Amino acid sequence: MARIALKVDVDTWRGTRLGVPALVDLFRAEGADATFLFSLGPDHTGRAVLRALRPGFLKKVARTSVLEHYGLRTLLYGMLLPGPDIGLREAPLLRSVRDAGFEVGVHCWDHVRWQDHLLREDDAWAAREMARAVKRFTEIFGCPPRVHGAAGWQFHDGAARAEAAQEIRSASDVRGTHPFVPVNAAGETLGPTQFPTTLPTLDELIGLDGADAGNVHTRLLERTAGQSQDQVFTLHAELEGQRLMPVLSRLMAGWVRQGHTLVALRTLEWAAHGMTLPRHTIVQQEVPGRSGRLAVQGPCIG
Template identity: 60%
Template sequence: MKPLLALKIDVDTWRGTREGVPRLMALLKKYNAGATFLFSLGPDHTGRAIKRVFRPGFLNKVSRTSVVEHYGIRTLLYGTLLPGPDIGRREVALLRSVRDAGFEVGIHCWDHIRWQDYVADKDAQWTQNEMQLAAERFVEIFGEPAKTHGAAGWQMNEAAYAFEAELGLIYASDGRGTHPFQPVSTEGKLIGVPQLPSTLPTLDELIGLDGWTEANVHEHLLMLTESKINTPHVYTLHAELEGQRLADTFEKLLLGWQNQGYQLVSCKAAFESLDMKQLPRHQVLMGEIAGRSGVLALQGGAEK
């Protein structure tokens, strides 16, 4: 059996939905690749990210990637000088077309900026309200509850993990790590649903570091996947990056991974390949990774 590499597509903005998603669907079909599209289902308030300028490491990251080219000037004004368009209401037909084309669909968030910037320090009520808004909108669009969730910016709190089970999700991909696991609380209690963490760095984390550019960054990622692992890899891409300016880079990755012998699948297919009886238990910690500002959810040590 071929090793599996799951493609997880975060769709953060209205522009990414309208322009990036159709281009990614065409690329995936060209290579007969599966994928999981995770949608931002409420207002696009990307412009409110301007306050991140005060976050350590943020300016360094922005200087390495062309934010304006990737996101567009209008997008960078949504929620400040321009009202934030409601993505889920405006793009019902497009979102349904992704499902109808055979791709897995799930929840990324309600309001991407609101979740990414605040959830880590919010209480259970705030967290559940944000998740419930997204869950209800998902049902409005697709006619059935979502089965998976991938947190915006890999930002979570313990209440968010717990509420995923209450929403009826079967698995989630909310953080970064090395292999699938069942999250446990700081007291060692099982919480939430099984996690398929992203195992590989993203393009925006690599470009501009150690000589990696848009032209050659795929070589580094392919080097990381040369040696096969016993569990599926999960690669997170973005509709605003690989679905637009970095589409050629993504195509090189698709071809390279297929040449390495990988079967490119949805996160659901990767999840279904696992033996749940052998799933290890891990805490989730907040920590830093190279190339990204701030802290995010990381797979912690295994429960003894």
């Protein structure tokens, strides 16, 4: 059967304080490994209100009960309330995740800033944002990060070059089907090996085609039944670490019954070591259940 890597995106201060410890406890109880990717600067979640102008955003908000999952106070950070600095406030908690044996890495400096501005800015902007996050990670953990996963799957060639400049060893920044080396249209290597998110997230499925919190796990289990290909599943500390934790627990139990092993991204990296991986470009596409365009594994180049 397959290895399923659990990638935890931690977007907010609330998710860090409440969701991360709960997920650590769940994973330890179930014998599962996972990769935690942290937002390390200010929580400016409230500024995401500007996404209401994007096609499909309000529909997604209605389907996934954003206020219920994130809380009113979080939705005011960066607008009516100052954004708390997550890395400064929660450094001991972040180190405790590493000390519990889990892989830790960088999600971003400012989640909303990266997600809403990356594609409108130049490569130098991406390099500065990446450097800020890596510097804070190094201050907290005493060593540079090995792994990065882009906020909101917002990513492009310049961001891949920024990862390479910061000596990131592996990444999970895009949506796709299998590990690959990111290249540009000319075939030039851009950054570290990508281990893309291969499965839909719970919030992409809930509210569509009759899926709800009571049955959504079965939709994912249908996709992985009898499969031997490794997968990457992205979850969020704000969702599966809180109100959707019972759903995650049922999903994990189902994967174990199917014979799959729940691992961290580093396990997939070790498995790929020495392999000649395909070379793909990165393109921007819409993904069902998400608003806007995301970075997606593109065509194979040579």
